[in-house]
Amino acid sequence: MSYSRTAACRFTVASWSEDLLVDIDGDGTKAGDAYYPNRGFSRAEVSYKYTGALDATSTLTYLIAYRPEGGPVVGFEQVTGSLDGHDGSFVLRHTGSQDAGSVTARLEVVPGMGTGGLESLRGEADLRIAGHSEDGYELELRYDL
Template sequence: MFLRRRAVPIAAFLLCLPLVAAHAQTRFSAPMSTRNETAMSMHATGLFEVTLAPADDKIDPSLGIDPSLGRMTIDKHFHGDLEATSKGEMLSASTATKGSAGYVAIEVVSGTLRGHTGTFVLQHTGVMNRGVPSLSITVVPDSGTGQLTGLVGRMTINIVDGKHSYDFNYSLPETR
């Protein structure tokens, strides 16, 4: 019963995600590295599939956890300029006010970005304020490994006709 009460706010918020994504298509310039390195500014696009599932968090309802809070696992497969998979966690909260909710997520991406192989972490912050969405997806500083060490950038998500795509503006230090 507790999981079912929590699934309703999560489902309501997930129904709002296409609106968040549709209104969050502002193109971001990837920040340049703050280190004393020359960075290449790049742009990557492609499609992805995502599977969200309620997390098996085994929270005891007697702990007083608010049923408006939810937790989901994220499993993505990226295609295009980014050939990768990701695993992550999403926390969400809904309110009594229709059209107001929020979520945060962290996902670890592992694969190849335009020929550069490694991993990096994406941090999501999504807010729906009385139906007005905002979404920010940013590479966590210094999270890049392998050939993606030094990666910085921002990603936008677009959902059109049920198909998910990404638009990723990023920078990598130039190799010497």
Template structure:
């Protein structure tokens, strides 16, 4: 049975050195640090690779992020894989739980993560399945 978890999080993105700029396209890397509250309470740590173009509103990113904490009372962690594209402001985003990345009481978790930013606040919806639940 699929379950749903919702809440909010704060994020700190720290640019890493050695960005590469060629013909107006910047390849960069960011360290991610997040604090989650709500149905999932815990932290997220990760790395993001970015491509920023000279065209306003066009970019791409991929990221890997490890979440650790408590999900509806189950303690453990799992890894999220992000893939995002902006095409002149039109956003496409896919965030999935990496198969077999669950640890502790979250071993075997599968699912997807949705992000919604409203009035500067990051909201999440996590659709997930846990074996035996």
């Protein structure tokens, strides 16, 4: 779909808490306090902080599937703040995939879930992350209001 506006921003992870839901084989990897099954899935409760044309914070719930070759990720994120001077909130649906070193996802604004100056927001973004960054990650939201 084509949109008339673009908002460039960066986001950082403010918090991440992941809980194992299913461990299919009882076999996985520990990293610090976290356990990642070779096959299974978990739920992650996440908060992001956005800066740039999108100045906001968010609350996100991911369902993450683990397989040796990588697996799907789905989630819903409520973003609250200001987008190019318009205050309010909106919801993003995340649909993507992950493996040990990267994440790719399509983020789509869920129609009918916006508030305030973002009530009629429509848009999408493509997310590609390779590796960990303390400085955050770039995101470009293509949108109409």
